[in-house]
Amino acid sequence: MNKDSPILEVDRLTKNFGGLPAVHDLSFTVMPGQLKGLIGPNGAGKTTCINLITGALPVTSGEVRFEGKRITGLPLHKTARLNIGRTFQLLRIFQEMTVLENVMAGCHRWASLGTLQAAMRLPGARAKERQIMEVARSQVDFIGLAHRASMPAGALPVGEQRLLEIARALAGKPKLLLLDEPAAGLNDIERARLGTLLRKLTAGGLSILLIEHNMDLVMSVSDEIVVLNYGEKLAEGSAHEVRNLQTVISAYLGDATDA
C-alpha cells in the first residue's frame, strides 16, 4: 500500500430512493494518513454516503474501492473485516457491557478466536485473550476512559460514550476510520479534545473520513474537505479554500442551527 494511491475511492456513487437521488454521481478520495472531512447541510446525503461505503445500503450505481479493491455492496461485517472501522451517528455501543468489554469486543476483527476454541480454552486461546485484554486496555487508556473501565457503557455521559465508540473501533486496528457525526451532543471542551484526538490518530498513520455537522471541528482538523449538497459534490479542497467559496456559503445560508 504505497503513499501515493488512495486508501479509499468513492467513484461516481449514486443512490436513488425510488426516483429521488439521495446521493448523485459522488466522487472523492481519501489518501493514506489523511483526515478528510465530509460536510453539508442536513439531508445533504452524508450519512447515506457512509452507509453506501460500508454496505449498509445497496448502491444504485457507482463503485467504492478500498486499497484499490472493489468493496461496493459488501455487507457491513465484511467491510469491517477489511480493516475499515466506523462509528455511528446514533450511538451503537453495547449498553449492558462494561467500557472495557465494549472495547474488547472491538478486537474481534483480528483476534479470530473461534467459539469452541475460546470456550474450551484450547491452546492459543489464552494468549489471544491476553492480547485482547492488553490492546483493549491500551485503547481505553489512550482515549482517556481508564477511570470508567468497569462501568456499564450505558451509564456513561454521551460525550464519553462517543469516545467509547471510537475506542472500540480503534481496537480493531483499522486502516480507515469512518466517523459519523462524532461530535453530536458534545460541548466545546469535549469537541476540542476530540479534534486533538483525531489529529493524533492521523499522525499515527490512520486515515479518517469525518462526517460532521459542526463547522469549527471540521475546519480545524481536516486536511481536505468535501462539501455535499442535495447529494452532489459542491466543492472539494482545503478548509481555507472551501470556506470562502460562494457556493458553499450560500448552501449553508439559512442553516442558522449550525454551530
Place this chain on the structure above:
Amino acid sequence: MLAQVLQFLVSGLTLGAIYALIAFSFSLVFRTTRIMNIAQGEFSMLGGMIAIALIGLALPMFLSVMAGIFLVAILGLIIERVIIRRVRTFPRMMIIMVTIGLSMTIQGFAVVFWGQDSYLLPHLSGADPIQILGAAILPQTIWILAISGVLSILFWFFLGRTMIGLAMRASAENRLAASLVGINPIRVVQLSFVFGASIGALAGVLVAPIVFMNFLSGVLLTIKGIVAAIVGGIESNVGAVVGGLAVGLAESMAAGIFPSMYKDVIALLILLIVLCAMPKGIIRGSAR
C-alpha cells in the same frame, strides 16, 4: 366434483374468516401499542370456554355468548391497565416474554377450571347442514361469514370515517405526534386492546361449535392468526383479512389433499415454511 371444491372453499373461507378476525385484532393492538401480543389467541379460547361453561349452567345461548365476549373484554381492559401499560417501555425480548407469561397464565387458569378436556359449543342456530349446490354447509358457517363480513364493514367505517377511528389510526402511525394534537394515546391503547380482546372472544364463540376447544386451542389460533397477519401485511386492515383467508384456504386445501391423520403436521409445516419464506420488509417500522 364441483360440490367437493365448493366444500373445501367454504370450509377454507370459514376458518379463514376466524383467522382474519384474530389477525385483525392482533394487527390493531400491534399498530397502536407496538406490542405483538402472543396471548391474543387466549382471548378466543376464553371466550369460547366461558360461553360453553355458561351454557352448561343452563344460561340461554345468546346470553352465554354475549357474557363470554363481555367478560373477556373486561379481562382485556384489566390486562392493559395492569400489565401492558407497565411493559410498554421494556426491551423487546421482555415484552414478548411477558405476553408469553400472560398466555401461560390464562391457559393455566383454563386447566384449573376446565381440565384438559375438549368441549363444543352448541351451534348458534341448529346443526343441520344446508344443501347448496351439492355441498353441505353448516348454518354456523353462514353465521361466521356473515358476522365477519359485517364486522369488517363496521370497522372499515369506524376506523375510516369516525373521529375515534381517526384518532386510533393516528396513534398507530405516530403516538407522539398524535398526543401532540390532543389525542390521548392511553385511551387509544385501552380501546384497541379492548377491541382486540372482544373480537378475539367473538372469534372464539363463533368457532367453538365447529372446532373442539380446550386449554391449548388458544396457542394454535394465535400462531395461525399471527402468520396470517404477517403474510397479509401487519400494517394494514385489509392485509389481516387477506392473510386470514389465505391461511384458512391453505389449511383447507391441505386437509383435502393429505390424509386427515397428518392434518396437524402439514398445517404446522406450512405455517413454518411460510413464516420462514417471508421477504424482508413486510413489516414496516418494526426494527429489531
Place this chain on the structure above:
Amino acid sequence: MKRSHLLGALIGIAFVVALPLFIKDEYTLGFLVLAGIVSLTVTGLNMLVGHAGQLSLGHGGFYALGAYASTILTIRFGFTPFPALMIAAIATGLVALLLGIPLLKMLTQFHLAVATLIFVMLINAILIVGGGWTGGFTGIQGQPPFSIGSVVFEGDTANYYLVWGIVFLGILFAAGLSNSQAGRVLRAIQGDETGAQSLGIDVAWEKVKVFVISAIYASVAGSLLAHYTGSVTPAQFGVGPSLEFMVMVFLGGKGSVIGGVVGGAFIKLLPQVTEFMKNYRLLVDGIILTGVLLFVPQGIVGLFKKIWDRRPGGKSPEEAGPLSSKESFSVALAKPEARGE
C-alpha cells in the same frame, strides 16, 4: 478466575456431590435427577437467550429429538446408549443448523419466537402421528439404563451422579464461553447487532452457532431423560414443557451461567413443596414468568449478584449497574431500536 467465584464453585460442587448421602428418600432423589436434566437444557438455552439475546420458545423440540432419537437408536437399532446419545446429539445439531439458518435471519425477535413455537408444535405433532416409529400417543417404553462402555447407570443414585456430572461439564463450557471473547461477541450481538457487525462480527452465523450448541445441550438432556425414566411420550414434549424451559431461564437469571441450575432446580422442586401441582403447573409457570419479568427481571442469580455487588466494600452503584427493573430499562431506552429507528 476470581477467588470468590472459585470458592463458590467448590462449595457448590461439594454440596451437589454430598447431597445424596443425606437424602434417603428415593422420590426426592428422583426429582433431583430430573432437576439436573432440565438444568442441562436450560444452561444451553441460556447461552442463546441470555448471551445472544435470541428467543427460542421451541427448545422442547430439540429435547424431544434427543429423547426419541436415543430411544429409537437403542431399542430399534440396538445401539448402546452412549454412542446413541452422541449420534442423537449430532442429528439434533444438524436439525438445528437447518432450522437456524433461515430462522436466525428473521426480521425480529418476534418472528423467531413464533417460528420456534411452531417448531415445537410441529415436532410434537410428528411424534403423535409417527405410528410405527414413535409409538404415537403412548410413545415408547423400555429404554435400557444409560451406560458408558461397561459402566451401567442404574438406579437413582447412579443417575444422579451421571446427570449432575454432565451438568457440571455443561456449566464448565458455558462459563468458558461466557468469560471469553466468544461470550463477548454474543453479548455484543444482544447489545446492538449493527454495532456488532461494524466490528467484523458475522452476526447471523454467530447466532446459528449458539443456536446449534444450545440445541445439542437439549438433545443430550433428552437422551438422559429417556434412559432414566425408561419411557418417552409426546405429552412430555409439548408446548407447555418447552415454554417451561424459558420460565427457568428467566427465573434463574437470564445470561447467568448457573442460572440454568437455579431456575431448573426451583421449578422442578416446586411440586415437592406444593402437592397439588399437577393441574396447577401451567398456571404457576405463567405467574412466575410474568412476575419475574415485571419485578425481578434479572432473575434470582442476578438479584443476588446485585445485592452482593452493593455490599460495603463492593462495587460503586455506577459500577454495579441499575438495581430496579425501571432503571435497567431506562438504560435500554437509549438504544436506537427503542427510539423507533
